[in-house]
Amino acid sequence: MKKILITGGAGFIGSHVVRLFVTKYSEYQIYNLDALTYAGNLENLADIENEPNYTFLKGDITDESYITNLFEKHQFDGVIHLAAESHVDRSIEDPMAFVKTNVIGTVNLLNAARKLWANNTEGKRFYHISTDEVYGSLGAEGLFTETTSYDPNSPYSASKASSDHFVRAYGETYGLPYVLTNCSNNYGPNHFPEKLIPLFINNIITNKALPVYGDGNYTRDWLFVVDHARAIDLVFHEGINHETYNIGGFNEWKNIDLVQLLCSIMDDKLGRVVGESAKLITYVKDRPGHDLRYAIDANKINKQLGWEPSVTFEQGLEITVNWYLNNADWLNNVTTGEYATYYKKQYLK
Template structure:
C-alpha cells in the first residue's frame, strides 16, 4: 500500500515525508504544484529512495489525480496542499479560493470515486486553528467543537475546505479525518512566516518587523511534533472525527522576537549591541486576530499524543538549523521575495 501526500514540497509536507520515511517503509507519492513556497530541495535526503515518488501536478487536475490514485494503489491521502499565508490572502484572496476550496473539492471527488470502486482509502485533511477566529485574553483554548469564525480570506478558505471534507464524510461515507494545528515552526519554513523571517532579517542586518503593538498571541508547535501527531491520527483516528494539535506554548509575537534575538546573540553575537535593537513595529494588518490557543486534550486522551519539544528547545533547534543552512534561505529569497517583503512591511 502507498500514501499520497499533497503539497509535500512545502514546509509541513516535506517535514512529514522525511519523518514518515524515517519511521516506516510504506511508499510515499508526493503530489505538488511547486508554487513559490514549494521546494524540492526540502526532500533531497529522500529523493533517491525507491519508496518515494514525486509527481509535479495540481490537486485540481481531477483526471490526473484519479489516475495516480489507481496506479499507485493509494490507501490514504494526507492533504497539506494549500495557500497558507494570511498576508498574501489579503492582497490576493482568489488564489486561496482556487487552491484551498476548489482544489480540495476536486481532490475529494477523485478520492470518493477511488473509494467507491472498492479501494480502501482514508482522507486526512490538515487544517488550521485560524478557522476558529480570535480569542480574548481570558478565553479558554479552542476545542474541536468551537464555532467557526474565520477573519481572513485564508482562514475562510480553510474553513470552507473543512466543511467540504466533513460533508463528503457525512453524505457519502468517505472515511475522512480533520486536524487543526496551531502555528508551526522548524526547519525548511519559508521565510515569509514570523520565525524564519526574524532569523533571516536579523542575520542580514535588517529590521525585524512586528505588526501593531507586537502583542498578538500564538500557540507554537514544533513541526516534528505535528508530524508525529498526524501519523497517530492516520493510524488510530476514528473516521469522521476532528483532532486539535497544539504545542501548549502561547507567546506574544514580541516575546518570540526577543527569544530569537537572544539565541542569535548567543550563537552569532554582534560586535556591538543586540539583535533585539532591530525590532520595529509596523502598521497592523487588516483583520489581525489577537490570540489563538488550541487544546489537544482529545488527541492526548484518545491517541496518547503529546508534544516532545518545549518552545525553548524547539526554537533553539530551529535557529541553529537556519544558521547552518543559510544557502537554503539564500536560494528561496530571490528578487520577488524581497519585493514582496518590502511592500508588506513598509
C-alpha cells in the same frame, strides 16, 4: 503494500511528514504530489529523494483531470492532504489563489478519492490537515476545542474553513472515511521566510528591520514542526473515522515577547552584544483583521491517542536557529532564486 498520497510534500510541514513516513514505513509507497510553487522546495527532501519507497510527482491539485487520472493510475489507499496556500498576508492580497488551491484543490481530491473508493472503503482514509485559524480569534481567556464554532476572519482561514466543511460533507454525504486535524502555529527547519519566526531569523542575520505588526500584543501557540508530523502519523493510523483533533504546543507567546526571545538567542549565536538584534524591531501597520489570540486545547489528542510535544520551545528554537545558521544556501536560494519573486517583492523593497 499501502500506497499513500501526500499532497504539498515539498512544503514546510509536508516535507517533515514525507520524511517521517518514508523512513518509518518502508512497507508503504509514498507519493509526494507538489506543484512546486514559491513555498515548495525539493531541497527540503534531498536526504530521502532516492529511497525506493518514495516517488515525487509534480502536479497541481487544481487540475481536475490530472488528479482524476492520478488516482486511477496509482489506486491510492490513503491521502494526507497538506497542499495549501498558507500565508495570511498573501491571502489578503490575492484571495482567489486561496479559493483555487485550498477549496477547489481539496474538492478535486475529495472527488477523486470518493470515486476510487466508491465500492470499498475498507482500510482507506482521507486525512485533511487544517488550521486553528478556522475558529477565529480568542479574547484573553479560553482555548479552542474541537467543538468551538467556526468563525474565520481572513481569506486564508475562510478558505481553510470551507475545505474543512467540504471534507465533513463528503463524509456525511458519500461515506468518505476521513480524519481532520486543526493545528496551531508551526515552526522549525525548512519554514519559508515569510512567516514570523523564519522571516525574523533571516532579517536578524542580514541586519534588516523586524516588522512587528500593530502593538505586538498578539498571541500565538507555537508547535515544533516535527511534533506536528508525529501527531499526523498518529492520527492517520489511530485516529477515529469522521473525528477531528486539535493539535497545539501548550505554548502561548505574545509576538513581541517571542521576538525579544529570538533576538537574544540570535545575539548569543552571532556573538553580538546583548540588545543589538532587538534594535532592529520596528512597529509597523497592523495586519487587517488581525486575530488577537489563538490557543489550542490539545487534550483530546493527548488523552485519546497519547500524543504530546517531544521538545520544549527552548529546544525547538535552538534546533531551528541552528538549522538556519547552518543552511545559509537554503535561505539564499529561497530568497533570491527562481521561486523568490514574491519574497523579493514583499521583503526586499
